[in-house]
Amino acid sequence: MATAAPAESQRRAPRPRADALRNRERIVAAGRELLVEYGTDLPLDEVARRAGVGNATLYRNFKDRGELMHHVVLSVTDRVIEHAEKGLAAEDAGESGAFDALRTFVHAAADERIGALCPTLQTTFDQDHPDLLASLGRLTAGIEDLLGRARAAGELRTDVGVGDLMVALSQLTRPLPGKACLDFDRYVHRHLQLFLDGLMAPARSELPGAAATLEDLRKD
Structure with missing residues (x-):
């Protein structure tokens, strides 16, 4: 009898890559800087630019x-x-x-x-x-x-x-x-x-x- 494949719920979620974690940290740091400069209307395009990432990377980490x-x-x-x-x-x-x-x-x-x-x-x-x-x-x-x-x-x-x-x-x-x-x-x-x-x-x-x-x- 063939061994059943492990259920999807039992599989471990892959760990985020180190570069992905660094991108996330840079985005948060840039957000903090721009919060001081712009207040709550901080421009997300500028957050991405200052973090050194693309807009797609920003929205992949934070939906809004x-x-x-x-x-x-x-x-x-x-x-x-x-x-x-x-x-x-x-x-x-x-x-x-x-x-x-x-x-x-x-x-x-x-x-x-x-x-x-x-x-x-x-x-x-x-x-x-x-x-x-x-x-x-x-x-x-x-x-x-x-x-x-x-x-x-x-x-x-x-x-x-x-x-x-x-x-x-x-x-x-x-x-x-x-x-x-x-x-x-x-x-x-x-x-x-x-x-x-x-x-x-x-x-x-x-x-x-x-x-x-x-x-x-x-x-x-």
Whole structure:
């Protein structure tokens, strides 16, 4: 009796080729760059050109702008999570103090230009997508750990939360409209340093309202 051929469902799906994965990564990176420059109306033709791929390759990986934006948001979020985890690891290893670890994280996260994501999250993005919720959960945990350690060391004022930190990061890294503001980037780290100095204990004033969480920001 002849041996039956394996069922289609039992066959392993072929792994994506290395060059295909690199193309996908380049497309997401280009999408991130152009999001900063154009906002949510970023031109897909320019994404393909900057990524060094053809339009067919772009659409083979992402069916439309919405799907590309989804992966851009997840990519930026994952990179910010990595910065938080590196800060925690440096503090664990004794290579950095608790507030210095927080400071290093904030400056690294600013370079990811997370403020450019705000219009996407407010308009075209599914805020309840499981992938996004999982990433935001990891991000919140990492930042809360950084804040908690700095607070326990007596170096961070007690009346700030994760949401307060993310609001400042988002506002200082969000592109301003108009070509007259293209040099805005050179001031970001300078103003972040001023903000971070204001987070240090002892506090010199009492903040109005309550500390913000990421969940508070999602409700607004």
